[in-house]
Amino acid sequence: MKPLVALNWKMYRSAAQEIAAARQLVELGNYPATLAVFPSFLSLYSITEQLKGSAIELGAQDCAMAAPGAYTGQVAAQSLVELGCRWCIIGHSERRMYLGETDELVVAKVNQALAARLQPIVCVGETAQERAAGVTLAVVEKMLEPVQGKVGLCIAYEPVWAINSGTTPTAQELERALGHIRKIMGAECRVIYGGSISGATASILKEVPSCQGALVGKASLDVQELKKILESMSN
Numbered sequence: 001m002k003p004l005v006a007l008n009w010k011m012y013r014s015a016a017q018e019i020a021a022a023r024q025l026v027e028l029g030n031y032p033a034t035l036a037v038f039p040s041f042l043s044l045y046s047i048t049e050q051l052k053g054s055a056i057e058l059g060a061q062d063c064a065m066a067a068p069g070a071y072t073g074q075v076a077a078q079s080l081v082e083l084g085c086r087w088c089i090i091g092h093s094e095r096r097m098y099l100g101e102t103d104e105l106v107v108a109k110v111n112q113a114l115a116a117r118l119q120p121i122v123c124v125g126e127t128a129q130e131r132a133a134g135v136t137l138a139v140v141e142k143m144l145e146p147v148q149g150k151v152g153l154c155i156a157y158e159p160v161w162a163i164n165s166g167t168t169p170t171a172q173e174l175e176r177a178l179g180h181i182r183k184i185m186g187a188e189c190r191v192i193y194g195g196s197i198s199g200a201t202a203s204i205l206k207e208v209p210s211c212q213g214a215l216v217g218k219a220s221l222d223v224q225e226l227k228k229i230l231e232s233m234s235n
């Protein structure tokens with residue numbers, strides 16, 4: 001399986017900036033990794049056009065928890081597929097934290113995505129306090145419970161404390177968490193890591209046998225950083 005390098009652009013840029021940045025992505029060389037970009041909803045329509053003919057895949061940062069209907073402000077998984085999305089991030093800690101997304105909502109979104117044939121990337125991970133209390137694996141296990149047994153998921157282990165902090169877990173900590181996730185979810189499930197992956201930190205993932213890719217935030221905004229990440233994950 002080729003490693004997945006998923007670029008979560010979060011809400012860092014305007015739609016116009018995202019569209020300009022997508023042009024740069026298309027000009028990147030070829031790497032033996034699956035590259036997928038997750039812009040804001042606003043620029044998906046333009047970026048899907050830009051990506052035509054390139055191997056770069058498209059994803060959304062969220063999807064609705066219900067099929068098309070009376071849900072103001074939401075975007076249906078089915079509509080995302082129509083736009084050319086192959087992937088969808090679900091349950092990112094920033095949504096759990098700022099919007100109160102619960103495990104129940106996450107599982108409803110996962111069901112919608114799977115029904116529409118949109119591949120969910122479900123984010124799980126512990127807070128700094130939970131890590132200090134030594135309950136990382138228990139926290140991850142509890143977050144996975146509602147989606148356990150579902151086929152076709154990708155799980156991103158994203159410890160909340162590692163996101164945008166410049167710090168990553170050690171290779172041993174990562175293997176322990178990712179290995180545990182694989183054990184729970186089964187060998188079919190792709191397991192990736194996210195949290196402060198940059199040109200300087202990406203090489204750690206080569207020391208983690210269970211890791212099958214990265215979910216990259218801030219560093220994905222910089223093409224030079226991205227090249228370094230792709231190089232170190234391809235070697």
Ligand code: 13P
Nearest residue numbers: 008163164195196217218
């Ligand atoms: P950073 O790479 O900016 O730490 O963000 C990670 C993340 O949240 C990806 O979803």
